[in-house]
Amino acid sequence: MSAGSGGLQLASERYGSGGFWNYRLEGTEIRRQREGPGGHTGTGLRNLFKSVFLPQGFPESVSTDYLQYQLWDTAQAFCSSLSGTLATQASLRGVGVGNQEATVAAATATWILRDGTGMLGRILFAWRKGTKLDSEAKKWRLFADVLNDIAMFMEILAQFFPTFFLLIICTAGVFKSIVGVAGGATRAALTVHQARRDNMADISAKDGSQETLVNLAGLLVSLLLIPLITDNAPLTLLLFTLFTVLHLVSNFKAVRAVIMETFNEARLEVVWQNFVQNQEILTPREANEMEPVFSWFSGTAPIRLGVSLQQLIHSPEEFERMTKLGQERRYLIGVRNGSVCVCLLLGASVRDEFKAMCHALSLRRLLSERHKDNIQGHWNLVDESQKLVEKYFDPFMKSLAETQWETNRNLLDWDEWRIQIKCKSN
Known part of the structure; x- marks a missing residue:
């Protein structure tokens, strides 16, 4: 023990790299005091945000490239969310939403066929390429995002080709199912790399929270866009092109930010x-x-x-x-x-x-x-x-x-x- 200006020092503690506290005996009471510059790390909106959206022990509990990757990944997810809104509206219009001559049965059959072909595509892709996703995670991560943009572009264009609408929408469904397999598997491989304290589950859970927050922001922006793009095909294509470019650039920056120490x-x-x-x-x-x-x-x-x-x-x-x-x-x-x-x-x-x-x-x-x-x-x-x-x-x-x-x-x-x-x- 040592005596200082604040009384007899009993103990000290730290929370990761976030702060350093001393416990001192002052009279008959033990007081806890923050040492060094900065505010309290256990309170405030900033710390609440970190505890909700970042893994416990950040930044020591994750790889050094975690933050840069997540920032670019957040940007690409936001752009993808907006592009998805444009594609969804186009698909709904294509199956007859707003058309009095369209039937519920026809729209349901189209949706079932799209989902069914997508399920088959998911199985076949996992069979043929599943072993490649670990060794070439970066490449297949980019592949998934490029294919996802292609699928959404096909969904937007499908409404202009009613004769081939079912074929186009089912092909896009297959592409999106492949995206689900490749994107999910490569994200898991990157989580293995990022985890530094056997905390894969925590990193994965917080990644899900980050993605949910981004999608919520995308939904709010989408509510503002929908009135503008309804019955306006040129603006829809223009916005989709803009979001796609930003999406692909962000994805490229994200995978380039990853620094893996394991050899492929x-x-x-x-x-x-x-x-x-x-x-x-x-x-x-x-x-x-x-x-x-x-x-x-x-x-x-x-x-x-x-x-x-x-x-x-x-x-x-x-x-x-x-x-x-x-x-x-x-x-x-x-x-x-x-x-x-x-x-x-x-x-x-x-x-x-x-x-x-x-x-x-x-x-x-x-x-x-x-x-x-x-x-x-x-x-x-x-x-x-x-x-x-x-x-x-x-x-x-x-x-x-x-x-x-x-x-x-x-x-x-x-x-x-x-x-x-x-x-x-x-």
């Missing part, structure tokens, strides 16, 4: 190639800024990880050549049908996964530079890339361990096939 294919390629060329490790911020988020048509050979053995080997000679070093490096690698294919051996570690991916990235780069089309050329490039990996991989992993990069897990898109070599062919 794109981030690992950026960091690995820079290390091979300069023997320097890029920081997570530098790599995330260089990560492509529109790499849909890169023109390079795709990399397929964790494939079945039959997808890679078609002859005893190929098996003998691939397994020559396979036991030591815990994976097999080759080129098949224009793709770099990797088979992972049973018992391979996360480090083996990193090494296999670095090998595949080096092989793809050599393929792109040499433009080899014959199988013999491919084997030479496999050997050349192997030497490159053996030279740089150990220093690369040692350097990563000294940075903020996470190396005990990864977001590489591995399939589930694992092989066990019994013996080598003769």
